[in-house]
Amino acid sequence: MxxxxxxxxxxxxxxxxxxxxxxxxxxxxxxxxxxxxxxxxxxxxxxxxxxxxxxxxxxxxxxxxxxxYPHFPDQPAIMLAVVRREFAHLQSCLRTAVEQADDTPRSRLLAVCHAYLDFARGHPERYRTMFGGLWVPALGDSSVTEEDLASLGADSMLLLIEVLDDCVTAGLATSDNPVADATALWVGLHGLAHQRAVSAAFPWPQDIAERVITSLAHLTDS
Incomplete structure (x- = not known):
């Protein structure tokens, strides 16, 4: 190409x-x-x-x-490799957060969410490439396929669903659809990460992350 x-x-x-x-x-x-x-x-x-x-x-x-060329057929294939590696890095960060959290479902959920926000803050350019629409390969005009893109971040989403479902099972969240609510929670975390990056001077409340997480995960007070 x-x-x-x-x-x-x-x-x-x-x-x-x-x-x-x-x-x-x-x-x-x-x-x-x-x-x-x-x-x-x-x-x-x-x-x-x-x-x-x-x-x-x-x-x-x-x-x-x-x-x-023996390693990558075109530029989008190189970018896909970069993005895949960063998603693997994100998954590693989230898994480490779970392992280091207190052994309670609520703590594990909060740890995953804060690790996600920390990743976005610590790797802004790569995060924008992963989630911010910075990289949009032309499907059909490169070696990258729709299936390649659909699989990106799947492991991290499954982990978020898992820790939210654990909270529901423990009676710590009232979600009746952990898959949908984990998706909503990710959208909220992404929005917060993006706005923090583009509105750094805004007087963000210190507990803004907890407010977003508690609301979208339907966490109870117990």
């Missing part, structure tokens, strides 16, 4: 690496990870997925652009 954004590439000072040492046989996976690392770095630096082109990524890694 033609690298349509390549004409806008302007080498930034210090971004070009020396020619990369060729991998030994069996080390092709290392180059693949370096390509994904480079794309993520460019995204962090610019906040614009259009700067992540085959040429800019190749320049960052220190390889020729055609060397990318």
């Amino acid at each position: 033609k690298d349509t954004a390549s004409t806008t590439d302007t080498p930034a000072p210090g971004t070009r690496k020396q020619a990369r040492t060729r991998n030994r046989r069996g080390e092709g996976g290392r180059l693949r990870e370096e390509i994904v690392d480079a794309a993520a770095e460019l995204l962090d630096e610019t906040g614009d997925e259009h700067t992540v082109t085959l040429r800019s990524v190749a320049r960052r890694v220190g390889i020729a652009a055609p060397s990318i």
Whole structure:
């Protein structure tokens, strides 16, 4: 596929690496990870997925652009790999929060929600790419499929449903549809994460996260 954004590439000072040492046989996976690392770095630096082109990524890694093709057929495939890795990172953060929380359903639910908000605050550019519509691949015009996109974040949503359902089972939430209410809770968390990012000067109440979580999860006072 033609690298349509390549004409806008302007080498930034210090971004070009020396020619990369060729991998030994069996080390092709290392180059693949370096390509994904480079794309993520460019995204962090610019906040614009259009700067992540085959040429800019190749320049960052220190390889020729055609060397990318054995690993990724096009730019959307690189971006999909970046986004998949970030969703895996998010899932790891949420799982760790559950494991470190007090052994009560309410604590686990609150831990998952706060870990989600912390992830959004700590990785703003990647979060915007994952959830904010920054990256919208052209289906049918790239290697990325609708199924690829539909699966993104599924594990994290299942975890949110799980911890909310545990609260319902324990009599700590009055939700009669944990799947729908977990979806509503995620929408609320995403909205809060987005507004905190774009309205940093707003005098947010200190307990705004708890208010959002308690209301949308239908938590009881007990």
